Amino acid sequence: MTDTTPQANSHSTLPIDPAREIRWGIVGTGRIARRFAQGLAHVPQARLAALWSRRAQPAHAFAAEFGGTPCDxxxxxxxxxxxxxxxxxxxxxxxDYAIAALQAGLHVLCEKPATINRAQLERVLAAARASQRLFMEAMKPSFYPLYRKLRAQLAAAPIGEVGLVRAGCSVPGVPADHPSLSFEHAGGALLDIGVYEMFLAVDWLGAPRDVQTLGRLGASGVDTFASLNSLHERGGIAQLFCGLDLHGKGDALLMAKGGHVTIHEPWWNPSRATIRYADGRVVELDEPFEGGGLNYETAHFCELIRAGQLESPLMPHATSLAMIAMADAARAALGLRFAGE
Ligand SMILES: NC(=O)c1ccc[n+]([C@@H]2O[C@H](COP(=O)([O-])OP(=O)(O)OC[C@H]3O[C@@H](n4cnc5c(N)ncnc54)[C@H](OP(=O)(O)O)[C@@H]3O)[C@@H](O)[C@H]2O)c1
Known part of the structure; x- marks a missing residue:
């Protein structure tokens, strides 16, 4: 890819006309791109304009199904x-794609994990600052109606500072040729699944101060199971697990002095939560989502573009940095280094 320089005046970080359609491009037309495109149809004033994938046939099939012009x-x-x-x-x-796009003057919504390590993420964020463009990691849970309702409910009727976050997900039976098990593509449970749990810990407890990890590597060289205990900046503790070899889909638990919250499974696509207050009150939240769920982060991203914002208040750069710092620490504990690290 070419290291393109931003075109003067070709884009603006000034707020744009709220009525103006946001034109989206997609690089990579695999599984999650399909879900993104399905969600985009639920986002007002936004459309898929162009796309590119390494192989022409899937890209053209994708364009035929979802629209957009396939690029060469x-x-x-x-x-x-x-x-x-x-x-x-x-x-x-x-x-690499994020830096090239930011340098070309585009706003970037990047799938999780934003990068494979913190050093890479710092380079991406430096490119975003230099080009004055919006960058956000597509970490979806905080944009779901349930998660927002939960935040609002706890603001109106608090349980106090969350002191423990417990969350996990483990998916067995992953085919050997799946990217999640690929060392070459920097797969593994921590970067594929664990980053969601790390997000939850950072979102409620702040940046990590200490991360202790036990786990195992599989035949392909990536981690197939990891269990983390982490201490965070405000003194809270997280107990997290992620795996590719055990059946362990789960819910998430947030504990505080005034009560606790269960975000029911699958907590990373949340639609139901139960809040149990220490005084006996029980509040059930039930917030179905539409459009597959990715539409909420996409709509938020479009709003930020329209407002001329360079960072999301719901998924800020500091959260992405803290998450990947946890993943770096966990991988170091397991002795897992990818090519070039
Ligand atoms: N937010 C979520 O809920 C969620 C869920 C699942 C996955 N994800 C994340 O989304 C990303 C993609 O996962 P996926 O499940 O969609 O994978 P996938 O189905 O294998 O699709 C990946 C796509 O990227 C293309 N690609 C891979 N490496 C490339 C490269 N170096 N240059 C250009 N194109 C490349 C592939 O093209 P070819 O066909 O040419 O290989 C394919 O079109 C991962 O980072 C994953 O962690 C997020």
Whole structure:
């Protein structure tokens, strides 16, 4: 890909006309890109304008199903007149595509994990600052109606400072050729699944101060199970697990002095929660989501573009940095280093 320089005056970080449609591009037309495109249809004043994938046939099939113009190259996608790029490739390529897009003057919504390590993420964020463009990791839970309702309920009727976050997910039977098990593509349970749990810990407890990890590596060299205990900046503790070899889909628990919250499974696509207050009150939240769920983060991202914002208040850069710092620490404990690290 070419290291393109931003075109003077070709884009603006000034707020844009709220009525103006946001034109999206997608790089990588695999599984999650399909879900993004389905969600985009539920986002007002936004449309899929262009896309590129390494292989022409899937890209053309994707365009036939969801719309958008298939481009001949990634550079052609960058120059196609889009406002924002959604990066839906595997994580080993996120940083390069993000930096190229930011340098081309585009806003970037990047799938999780934003990068494979903290050093890469710092380079991406430096590119975002230099180009004055919006960058956000597509970490979806906080945008779901349930999660927002939960935040509002706890603001109106608090349980106090959360002191323990317990969350996990483990998915067995992953085929050997799935990207989650690929060392080359920087797979593994921590980066594929664990980042969700790390998000939950950071979102409620703040940045990590200490991360202790036990786990195992599988035949392909990536981690297939990890269990983390972490201490966070305000003194809270997280107990997290992620796996690719045990059946362990779960809910999430937030504990405080004044009560506790269960976000029911699958907590990362949340629609139900139960709040049990210490005085005996029980509040059930039931907030179904539409559009597959990715539409909420996309709508939020479009609002930020329209407002000329360079960072999301709900998914700020500091949260992405803290999450990847936890993943770095956990991988170091397991002795897992990817190529070039
Ligand atoms: N937010 C969520 O809920 C969620 C859920 C699942 C996955 N994800 C994340 O989304 C990303 C993609 O996962 P997926 O399940 O969609 O994978 P996938 O189905 O394998 O699709 C990946 C796509 O990226 C392309 N690609 C891979 N590496 C590339 C590279 N270096 N340059 C250009 N194109 C490349 C692939 O093209 P080819 O066909 O040419 O290989 C394919 O089109 C991962 O980072 C994953 O962690 C997020």
């Amino acid at each position: 190259s990634f550079d052609a996608l960058l120059a196609s007149g889009i406002d924002a790029l959604y990066i839906a490739t595997l994580q080993d390529s996120h940083a």
